[in-house]
Amino acid sequence: MPLFLTVCLARNHWLSVSLLISLVFPPLTSAQASPPASNSIRGVVLNSATREPIARALVTSAGNAYAGLTDDQGRFSFTLPSDLSFGGSFHAGKPGFLEDERSNVGVSIFPNSESNPELLFTLTPESLITGRVTLPRAGSFDRISVELYRRQVTDGRGRWIPAATERARTKGDFRFAGLSAGTYKIFTGELLDHDPLTADSDPDGPQFGYPPAYFPTASDFSSSAPINLATGQTFQAELTPNLRRYYNIKIAIPNARPGEGVNITVAPSNHYGPGFSLGFNGQDQAIEGMLPSGTYTVEAVSYGNSPASGVLTFTVHDAPVLTPTLLLLPSQSIPVNLKEEFVTASNNSSSTGLSDISAQNSITVRNSGSHVLHRRFPTLNLSLLPAEDFSAHPAASLAPIDNGDSTLRVNGALPGVYWLQIYQSRGYVASATSGGVDLLTNPLVLTPGGSTAPIDITLRDDAAEIEGTIENSSNEKSAHRQPPAVYCIPLPDSNGTFTQASVQNNMQTNNAQANSAQPNYDQSIHFQCPNLPPGSYRVLAFDSPQNQLEYRSLEAMRPYESKGPTVRLTGGQKETVTVPIGPTLK
Numbered sequence: 001m002p003l004f005l006t007v008c009l010a011r012n013h014w015l016s017v018s019l020l021i022s023l024v025f026p027p028l029t030s031a032q033a034s035p036p037a038s039n040s041i042r043g044v045v046l047n048s049a050t051r052e053p054i055a056r057a058l059v060t061s062a063g064n065a066y067a068g069l070t071d072d073q074g075r076f077s078f079t080l081p082s083d084l085s086f087g088g089s090f091h092a093g094k095p096g097f098l099e100d101e102r103s104n105v106g107v108s109i110f111p112n113s114e115s116n117p118e119l120l121f122t123l124t125p126e127s128l129i130t131g132r133v134t135l136p137r138a139g140s141f142d143r144i145s146v147e148l149y150r151r152q153v154t155d156g157r158g159r160w161i162p163a164a165t166e167r168a169r170t171k172g173d174f175r176f177a178g179l180s181a182g183t184y185k186i187f188t189g190e191l192l193d194h195d196p197l198t199a200d201s202d203p204d205g206p207q208f209g210y211p212p213a214y215f216p217t218a219s220d221f222s223s224s225a226p227i228n229l230a231t232g233q234t235f236q237a238e239l240t241p242n243l244r245r246y247y248n249i250k251i252a253i254p255n256a257r258p259g260e261g262v263n264i265t266v267a268p269s270n271h272y273g274p275g276f277s278l279g280f281n282g283q284d285q286a287i288e289g290m291l292p293s294g295t296y297t298v299e300a301v302s303y304g305n306s307p308a309s310g311v312l313t314f315t316v317h318d319a320p321v322l323t324p325t326l327l328l329l330p331s332q333s334i335p336v337n338l339k340e341e342f343v344t345a346s347n348n349s350s351s352t353g354l355s356d357i358s359a360q361n362s363i364t365v366r367n368s369g370s371h372v373l374h375r376r377f378p379t380l381n382l383s384l385l386p387a388e389d390f391s392a393h394p395a396a397s398l399a400p401i402d403n404g405d406s407t408l409r410v411n412g413a414l415p416g417v418y419w420l421q422i423y424q425s426r427g428y429v430a431s432a433t434s435g436g437v438d439l440l441t442n443p444l445v446l447t448p449g450g451s452t453a454p455i456d457i458t459l460r461d462d463a464a465e466i467e468g469t470i471e472n473s474s475n476e477k478s479a480h481r482q483p484p485a486v487y488c489i490p491l492p493d494s495n496g497t498f499t500q501a502s503v504q505n506n507m508q509t510n511n512a513q514a515n516s517a518q519p520n521y522d523q524s525i526h527f528q529c530p531n532l533p534p535g536s537y538r539v540l541a542f543d544s545p546q547n548q549l550e551y552r553s554l555e556a557m558r559p560y561e562s563k564g565p566t567v568r569l570t571g572g573q574k575e576t577v578t579v580p581i582g583p584t585l586k
Contacts, residue, residue, distance in 0.1 A: 041109065042077045043119030045070050045092045048100060049231040054123060057094040066090075080109060092121035098180055100124055125232035127179040133172040133188055134240045135210070142167065144191045144210065146174045146239065147274065151183035151226070155421070156498055156552035159389045160185065160221075162274075181231040182548065185224050187214040187275055188241050192290065210241035211292050212275030221273025244292040248320040249278060251287040251312065253300060255328050258282075260304045263392045269295040269313060272390045287326070291316050300326055301392040301414065307331045309393065309414045311448075329415065332446060334434075335454040336382060336398065336408035342427060342461045380425070380457065384410060384418035387443045391416055410455070415448040420455070427461035428497060428533040440495045462571035463531045466501075470525040470541050471580045484581055485545040488529040488537045489557070491566065496535030498551055501527040527579075534571045540564040541579040 045057040053074025060067040066078045080086060086109040093099060102122040133144055150163040163184065166174045176186075192209040214224035215237050227235055256262055262280040264287055267273050278289035278298060287298060293316045301309040308328035314321055384396040396413040420439040422429050432439040435453035446452055466488055483503050490496030504526045527541075540560055550556035563582040567575045 040077055040079050041066075041086075041090075041107065041119065042075065043090070043105075043121065045074045045076070045094075045121040045123060047097075048102070048122035048124045054094060054097070057092050057097075057121075057123065059090055059092045059121070061086075061090050062088040085109060090119060090121075092123060094123060096126055097123035098126050098178065124180065126177060127181055127229045127232060128234040129176040129179065129184060129186065129227065129229065129237060130234060131174055131186075131237035131239065133168045133174065133213075134238065135172065136243060142170055144168050144172075144241070145189040146176075147187055147189055148176050149185045149221075149274070153548045153550050155419075156550060157419070158550050158553065158556075160273075165189075179229060181229055181233075184227045184229055185215065185221065186227065186237055186239070187212045187221065187224065188239050190276060191241070192246065193243065207246045207290060208243055209246045209290070209292070211244055213239045213241040214275070215239060220268040220271040221275055222271045245318070246290040246292055247316055247318075248322065249287070249289050249291050249316070250320075250322045251298065251314070251324045251326050253280075253285050253287065253310070253326050253328060255308075256282075256285045256300075256302060257304065257308075258285075260302050263301045263303070264298065265390065265392045266291070266296055266298045267390070268297075270297050272297070272388060274390065291321075293318055298326070299392055300328060301394075302328055303394070307394060307412050307414055309416075311415075329448050331396070331411070332413045332415075332452055333399075334410040334413055334452050336410060337454050337456045338380065338408055339456070339458045340427070340460075341430070341458060344461050380429075380459070381423045382410065382455075382457075383421045384413055384444060385421050387417040387419050413446055413452070415446050418444045418446065420444060422457065424459055427459045428463055428531070429495075430458045430460040430533065431495070432457045438495070441492075460533075460571070462534070464534055464569035464572060465532060465574045466529040466537065466539060466567055466569070466577065467574070468527060468539070468577040468579060470503075470527060471578055484525065484541050484543055486527040486529070486539065486541045486579065487546070487549065487551070488532060488539055488567075489551045491536040491538060492554060494535035494537070496533050496537055496569075499529045499532060501529040503527045532569060534569050534573070536566060536568045538564050538566050539577055539579050541581045543581055 043059070045054045045059065046052065047054055053070070053072070055070055055072045055074060057070045057074070057076075058067065059070065059076045061078075068076050068078065070076045086107070089104050089106045092103050100122060102120065105119045105121060107119060129148065131146075133146065135144065144167075146166050146168060147162070148164040148166070149160045151158050152161045163179075164176055166176060168174050188210065190209060190212060192207060212221075214221060215227070216225055217240075218224035227237070229235055253262065259282075262282075264278050264280050265272070266276045266278045266289075268276075276291060276296070278287050278291070280286075280300070281288045287300065295313065295315045297311065297313045299309065299311045301307065308330050310326045310328045312324060312326040314324050380398075382398040386393045386395065393414045393416050394412070396410050396418070399409045399411040401408070420432055422432065429440065432455065434444055434455045437444070439455065444452070444455075470484055470486065486501035486503055488496075488499045488501060490498060529537075529539075538557075538560070540563055560582065564579050565577045567577060569575060
């Protein structure tokens with residue numbers, strides 16, 4: 001009969017759990033590592049970075065009906081009754097390790113099975129950033145915070161996003177644990193404080209504080225040094241804020257609409273980034289707060305049915321700043337001209353050769369060409385996404401069409417810099433321009449108080465295709481190998497679309513074998529990238545998925561210029577290539 005156990009996985013109960021599990025499921029000996037019996041589930045837990053076994057990792061089944069610790073070789077085993085059917089997932093974990101998609105494995109076991117799978121789990125060692133904040137007064141340590149930002153890649157472009165906030169301990173120590181490999185920046189948050197020499201004698205006297213201190217000794221976020229953290233690495237950092245005099249700030253916004261919120265961002269002159277802060281006083285319709293001497297750029301964005309924004313640069317020079325005025329400028333409405341050059345027939349194509357999404361309850365959509373399309377909605381979803389890391393601007397999207405104005409428009413676009421993002425229901429985006437600017441490779445710049453040329457978009461459906469095989473340069477059949485990842489990446493002079501290929505590795509795909517630690521790999525691994533827009537591509541293969549591949553950056557992609565073949569495609573063309581497996585990004 002199987003043993004049943006409920007396990008508490010809280011970190012602070014790990015010791016008691018480990019002792020209890022050890023009593024119920026003693027670690028396997030080398031003799032127990034013999035070929036599995038017909039009614040057992042066996043497996044191994046590996047370090048994803050080194051592929052070494054992980055000892056004393058806790059493996060549990062869904063519902064905790066089965067649980068046990070791995071032995072020194074990272075192996076575990078559960079014995080099932082011969083007549084038992086089991087369907088579900090197992091989970092592996094251990095303090096000090098992160099979890100990835102291979103820390104959970106599903107499996108199906110049937111009664112009297114002659115061959116049960118050997119399961120494979122991988123866990124990733126955590127990385128850490130630790131350090132100390134040094135302040136003149138010890139009593140302020142536990143009131144200052146340390147901010148952590150991470151470089152995150154979205155749609156092939158990197159941007160900085162908040163990752164964590166930690167309060168410094170009594171002696172100024174801080175610790176960010178549970179981090180994955182990546183690029184980070186750290187700085188201290190602002191902290192207002194009194195001058196210890198005057199606080200007791202004049203409580204209403206000059207106000208002092210600690211401005212943000214950016215690692216290592218930078219004046220703003222953009223000039224601070226990135227921390228390139230490797231898997232399992234611990235990085236030490238020291239932060240030393242300086243006590244400075246702070247002055248009152250008040251900036252009037254006379255045309256702010258009553259009852260609407262206003263988002264305020266402030267940073268050292270034109271160096272946008274986190275650290276400093278000001279607030280909005282809705283009753284007085286003014287930006288208020290305190291800042292030390294320096295030059296700053298403040299931006300205000302109001303939200304509502306008609307967004308508005310304004311920017312002001314001002315200088316604090318050893319005195320309060322109480323008289324500036326900031327005016328909010330309204331958002332723009334940008335016309336969109338859609339042209340469809342479809343060459344293949346569709347089930348609902350019109351007599352003009354252009355697609356007709358739905359004739360029912362349709363309206364007329366005017367386009368730049370001689371054609372008039374009748375449909376309920378257009379064949380694309382279009383958005384303008386802020387290109388600047390710390391912009392307070394909301395994204396602007398294609399407005400709904402109504403019978404009063406059937407022109408396609410993007411409403412709510414505030415002055416700023418934007419990337420065009422398009423999703424279409426058919427074909428691909430052959431071109432997207434505004435005033436002669438190619439928006440597939442360049443951002444759209446909206447100037448304050450100006451008008452923007454229409455966005456002209458052309459859709460086509462004569463897509464191309466790349467297929468081929470992956471070389472295994474080591475010709476190794478690893479027992480713990482995972483399917484490679486293949487990407488078709490457009491070159492800088494191409495308007496192609498980044499595409500991850502579908503990979504067929506010819507291994508058995510039943511539930512037992514798909515989750516096995518010993519998959520039966522065929523050395524001939526095939527991939528396919530269908531529905532590619534014509535253009536120039538570089539094909540790259542990696543031994544694991546590359547979620548942080550900054551493929552739109554020339555600098556980031558330069559190391560891969562010789563790592564894969566280039567392919568130039570025309571409409572409807574199909575090319576076959578052979579691709580070597582490159583290294584995994586660290």
